[in-house]
């Protein structure tokens with residue numbers, strides 16, 4: 455299995471190395487204890503772009519988590535960023551009650567998800583660092599005390615085939631927060647596009663080590679030559695379908711992963727469900743929901759790629775991607 459290396463040849467943090475931790479909603483844990491991880495999903499999420507489809511029901515979130523646990527899951531990273539209904543206090547409660555490790559995110563999505571960003575947009579790095587090191591604001595109210603758990607991940611977003619001014623601003627703030635804290639940056643690529651442009655901005659211009667960057671939604675742009683070029687930058691590769699939104703490209707997933715494994719990039723691949731709407735939940739919607747990753751996709755991929763490779767994508771790779779030397 456290929457080892458993830460930065461452009462300077464430095465190896466990614468060894469999860470067994472002293473001091474590397476994953477920042478979960480119940481505190482920092484040893485990466486070796488993470489277990490089978492859904493590396494990109496949502497228990498809570500609300501955007502004005504998805505009216506009526508809010509993920510805002512703690513009971514439904516709990517049912518989804520229990521089904522995931524029953525299928526063998528033990529950890530999940532919620533990529534819901536600042537201001538989009540993260541409900542971090544609920545994440546702590548759900549983690550305690552289900553025994554599933556949960557990682558919350560800070561960061562900012564594309565501007566069109568928000569009604570307004572006044573009072574935040576000009577101090578993003580400060581907000582991200584506070585979320586990561588002091589704690590989150592459970593009701594997303596900038597005036598409330600930071601009584602919620604700390605975030606363990608910075609989520610930002612690119613634009614369709616480009617890095618627009620908003621993406622440049624948020625990624626610059628994310629890089630500053632990374633340099634201050636050590637946190638990994640997870641990127642929503644709009645329909646899987648602009649990956650090389652984002653990698654160049656974050657890793658070349660802003661000097662974030664590639665092994666501290668996850669590029670998500672690569673499944674939505676199933677261009678295998680491009681996926682290989684992206685892999686060669688050394689970033690982690692998020693294949694975070696299936697979901698209703700990604701259905702058009704789901705059938706390309708096995709061949710994309712097979713090609714990356716054959717070219718030595720198995721150690722960079724992360725898998726997730728990315729359930730973003732209530733209708734896509736397994737327990738209360740039409741599915742496939744969060745458990746699908748383990749009930750259906752895992753056995754299919756295991757048949758194709760073998761147990762060791764797929765376990766690496768679900769256990770060892772997320773442990774390396776989220777585990778970091780926290781500086782604060």
Ligand SMILES: [Zn+2]
Nearest residue numbers: 494495533728
């Ligand atoms: Zn997502």
